[in-house]
Amino acid sequence: MKRLLVTGGAGFIGSNFVHHVVGETDAQVTVLDKMTYAANREAVDALPADRVELVEGDIAEESVVEPLVARHDAVVHFAAESHNDNSLDDPSPFIRTNLIGTFTILEAVRRHDVRLHHVSTDEVYGDLALDDPKRFTEDTPYNPSSPYSASKAGSDHLVRAWVRSFGVRATISNCSNNYGPWQHVEKFIPRQITEVLEGRRPKLYGSGENVRDWIHAEDHSSAVLAILERGAVGETYLIGADGERSNLEVVRLILTLMGRPADDFEHVNDRVGHDLRYAIESGKLRTELGWSPRFEDFEAGLADTIEWYRSHEDWWRPAKDATEATYAAKGQ
Numbered sequence: 423m424k425r426l427l428v429t430g431g432a433g434f435i436g437s438n439f440v441h442h443v444v445g446e447t448d449a450q451v452t453v454l455d456k457m458t459y460a461a462n463r464e465a466v467d468a469l470p471a472d473r474v475e476l477v478e479g480d481i482a483e484e485s486v487v488e489p490l491v492a493r494h495d496a497v498v499h500f501a502a503e504s505h506n507d508n509s510l511d512d513p514s515p516f517i518r519t520n521l522i523g524t525f526t527i528l529e530a531v532r533r534h535d536v537r538l539h540h541v542s543t544d545e546v547y548g549d550l551a552l553d554d555p556k557r558f559t560e561d562t563p564y565n566p567s568s569p570y571s572a573s574k575a576g577s578d579h580l581v582r583a584w585v586r587s588f589g590v591r592a593t594i595s596n597c598s599n600n601y602g603p604w605q606h607v608e609k610f611i612p613r614q615i616t617e618v619l620e621g622r623r624p625k626l627y628g629s630g631e632n633v634r635d636w637i638h639a640e641d642h643s644s645a646v647l648a649i650l651e652r653g654a655v656g657e658t659y660l661i662g663a664d665g666e667r668s669n670l671e672v673v674r675l676i677l678t679l680m681g682r683p684a685d686d687f688e689h690v691n692d693r694v695g696h697d698l699r700y701a702i703e704s705g706k707l708r709t710e711l712g713w714s715p716r717f718e719d720f721e722a723g724l725a726d727t728i729e730w731y732r733s734h735e736d737w738w739r740p741a742k743d744a745t746e747a748t749y750a751a752k753g754q
Contacts, residue, residue, distance in 0.1 A: 423537065423650065427494040429454045429481050429527065430501030434605040435541070435639055437465035439500065442643035444473050454490055455501065456480050456519075462604045464737060481523035484530070491530035496537040498650060499527055502577075504543075505608060506570050507752075510694055513569035520573035521580070528584045531592070538592040539650045540581045544635070544660070545571035546596060549697035552631060557703040558596070560658045567695055578658075585656045593653040595646060597661040598702045601723070602639035603730045607738050608745045610634075611724070614673055614687075615731045616738055618680045625754060628692030630670030633699040637663040638717035638727075648713045662702025663715040672724075679725050691753040 426443060430436040431453030440451055453476045455461050466476050479486035481501045491497060501523060503509065503516040524540070531538045547558045548565030564579075566572040584590040601611045614624040645661040653659060667675075674684040707713050717723035731738060 423449060423495040425450050425452070425494045425496075427452045427454060427490055427497045429497065429499045429523075431455055432457060432461040432463060432466050432476065433500060434460065434462065434609075435600050435642060436500035437462050437604050438602060438639035439498065439643040439646055440466065440469065440474060442640065442647060444469055446644075446647065451475070452477060452490060452494065454479055454481065454486070459741070460504075460606050465604045482518050482526055484526055487526050487530045488533075491527070491536055492534050494536060496539070496650060497527060497531055498539045498541065498646065499524065500541045502541075502574065504570065506568050507608075507693065509568055509570035509573070513573075516569050516573040520570075520577050524577035524580050528580060528590060532584060532588050532590050535591070537650075538581070538590060539646065539653075540577070540592060540594045541646060542578050542594055542596045543571065543574050544596050544598050544662075544700050544702055545697065546575040546578060547700075550699040550701060552633060552699050554699070557701040558660060559703045560660055560706060567697060591655045593649050593655060594658040595649055595661050596658065597642050597645070598635035598637050598663070598665065598700060600639045600642050601636055602727055603734075605639075606745075607742050608748075610669065611672065611676070611727065612731060612738065613745070614676050615680070615728050616742055618676065618682060619732060619735070620742070624673050624676065624687040625690045625749070626669060626673050626687050627690060627696060627754065629689070630673065631668055631698075632696055633666055633668050633701070634672075635662050635700050635702050636665035636667060636672075636720055636723075637661065637715065638723040641715035641717055644716070645707060645713050648711045649707070652711050659707045659711070660702050660704050661707060662704040663718060665720045666701055667720060675721060675724060676728065679721070679728055690749075693754075
């Protein structure tokens, strides 16, 4: 696969994947991205122009998608509307991008017999009780709880249907929460880091007991590339790095790493329908494809991320004020 089309490749997770591909392979990469507020043009511009091409366009538009798919060996489909709070305010962009967009991609790869990898989320499984020792597996029933997770669940089902009904050569991955470079300041970890950098107290939803299973975007990228190269068509792989932490633990660790008292934060209104716990069992990926994470130590990965935001203030600062104004209007 020498020619890769990466949808959403200017977004947080997608751009990290493009950087990984450029560093680990000799593939030519075309990034197709709508360039919404969450896109990172600088992340793509930092890559060699003879290896990476950026095309601005909407994955829900067949006239945009069709000619691009036709000239590539594989499509890695990251493009998605992904912020839970935004899906509660207005679900319509999530339906268009995550469902209609995925349908448009599927029809194009079907017509041209192009390999597809579809990137999804563990949020399609709903949540687990805080005292439940179980983790999500590839056999966990779907139980989405927000417009965002419901739209991603629907896109997963579309991919499986096109594999079975039309013989599309596709794989799916469901990943836990990502952190790392180029993540928009609306997201939990960069929001807390940048609050500290601006001299304010981090904000914690509710009691902070909610648990997420964190993985560095670099490790997500290496897992996706392993699935693309070695994964079995029709299979689903769960990607996780054993990074379960409560939101309270994460905020305290950020404060400690940044030289502030661990309890120097404030509680804000909880998110509506806030899922309790996510946890990934990634044994299939590790056993069958031989994958393992680089950032097995969450504290080391978080320290690396803090340093990135500290040295890239010119990138995140323009979006910070508007983001905090939006949260403040919600009491968050």
